[in-house]
Amino acid sequence: MKQRYLALKIESEEPFEEGDIRDAVWSAVTKLFGEYGASQAGLFLVKYDKQKKQAVLRCSQKALTMVHASVASVTEIKNKRVSLHVLRISGTLRALGKKSRV
Amino acid sequence: MKKFVDLHLCVQFRDAEILRNMVSKSFESGYRLVGIPLPSNVQPDEVQNIRKICREAGLDFASRVDLTPRNTKELMTSLRRLRRKFEIVAVLCTSKPIARQAAKDHRVDVLSFPVAKPRDRFFDGAEAELAAESSSSLEIDMAPLLTLKGFQRIRLISCLRRETVIAKSFRVPVVISSGTTISHLLRKPQDYSALATLFNMDSSLALSALSEAPLRIVERNRLKLNPDFVAPGLRVVRRKDP
Numbered sequence A: 001m002k003q004r005y006l007a008l009k010i011e012s013e014e015p016f017e018e019g020d021i022r023d024a025v026w027s028a029v030t031k032l033f034g035e036y037g038a039s040q041a042g043l044f045l046v047k048y049d050k051q052k053k054q055a056v057l058r059c060s061q062k063a064l065t066m067v068h069a070s071v072a073s074v075t076e077i078k079n080k081r082v083s084l085h086v087l088r089i090s091g092t093l094r095a096l097g098k099k100s101r102v
Numbered sequence B: 001m002k003k004f005v006d007l008h009l010c011v012q013f014r015d016a017e018i019l020r021n022m023v024s025k026s027f028e029s030g031y032r033l034v035g036i037p038l039p040s041n042v043q044p045d046e047v048q049n050i051r052k053i054c055r056e057a058g059l060d061f062a063s064r065v066d067l068t069p070r071n072t073k074e075l076m077t078s079l080r081r082l083r084r085k086f087e088i089v090a091v092l093c094t095s096k097p098i099a100r101q102a103a104k105d106h107r108v109d110v111l112s113f114p115v116a117k118p119r120d121r122f123f124d125g126a127e128a129e130l131a132a133e134s135s136s137s138l139e140i141d142m143a144p145l146l147t148l149k150g151f152q153r154i155r156l157i158s159c160l161r162r163e164t165v166i167a168k169s170f171r172v173p174v175v176i177s178s179g180t181t182i183s184h185l186l187r188k189p190q191d192y193s194a195l196a197t198l199f200n201m202d203s204s205l206a207l208s209a210l211s212e213a214p215l216r217i218v219e220r221n222r223l224k225l226n227p228d229f230v231a232p233g234l235r236v237v238r239r240k241d242p
Helices: A018-041 A061-072 A093-100 B016-028 B044-057 B072-082 B096-104 B125-133 B143-147 B150-169 B189-199 B203-209 B212-225
Strands: A003-012 A044-049 A054-060 A080-090 B004-006 B031-037 B060-067 B088-092 B110-112 B137-141 B174-177 B229-231
Touching: A003 A061, A003 A093, A018 A044, A018 A054, A018 A061, A018 A080, A054 A061, A061 A080, A061 B189, A080 A093, A080 B189, B004 B212, B016 B031, B016 B044, B031 B212, B044 B060, B060 B072, B072 B088, B072 B096, B088 B212, B096 B110, B096 B125, B125 B137, B125 B150, B137 B150, B137 B212, B143 B150, B150 B174, B150 B189, B174 B203, B174 B212, B189 B203, B203 B212, B212 B229
Parallel strands: B004 B031, B031 B060, B060 B088, B088 B110, B110 B137, B137 B174
Antiparallel strands: A003 A054, A003 A080, A044 A054
16 A cells, blocks of 8 residues: 655644644544544654654555645644644655655 | 635734734745735725735735625625725625626626525526626635534535536636635645545646636736726737827
């Protein structure tokens, strides 16, 4: 199964824990596409840098648009305003790191 | 490379700091032209000030007026009074007669519909046919997709899915705008393109609704508002020296 890596930038006033980001993305996917859709996403939080407020997500290539839409739909985490921006999408972690420097 | 346009950046333009933050955020997100809705009685120096702030941020600015008429008569009066003052004229269609009148009037650039009341979204086949003839576009604001929750969002997505199918079949241009008043709801064009797949709009069409379609409206109106414009295809090339 082909996979895609998404470099994310978390825009918020304060940093969140890794689990909060993971839960927020999972919750967004489930809200928009249901449990059936989420089961096809193959979602995994590969990296999270709390200081830089950046993260790397992995998902299946087929579910890329679904995950991208879900990430874009996140507006709050723990009742705090947040926006998640997809900086770059790549097929390999190395290529993603080269350009987005996560 | 595509030039992305956000035709509906609802910012408090009288607060220079907020405006500066919002337009710089817009530039960072990848937009190169923004349409900011202004009140109909806006002063020319205020417009100049907004233009200057946008230019400093690296953005092109298009003045826009959002009309919310109570009846068709009021719509016609507003259009007569304001068409030549603004680069973009949008009409929020709150009733069927207003929607029909706005769709058939060449002076209307953008048709938008209330988000809160799906029953008041009158974009059907007849509306689309009129809009296609008068080159009006259907505007989809993305901010409500992010803010609404549960059943309300489901209903909105369902309406948008139906409307985009109708727009496509009648060749009515669709314009995707942020429609946001706060910066944390602003997303990149690629994010909006991904969100547009929720209402079955494919990625290339969505990106076109964020670039070519709104750009065409602005360019067409700038040409018309130019003092050298006489009629479509006819413009003053040179004036006789006095």
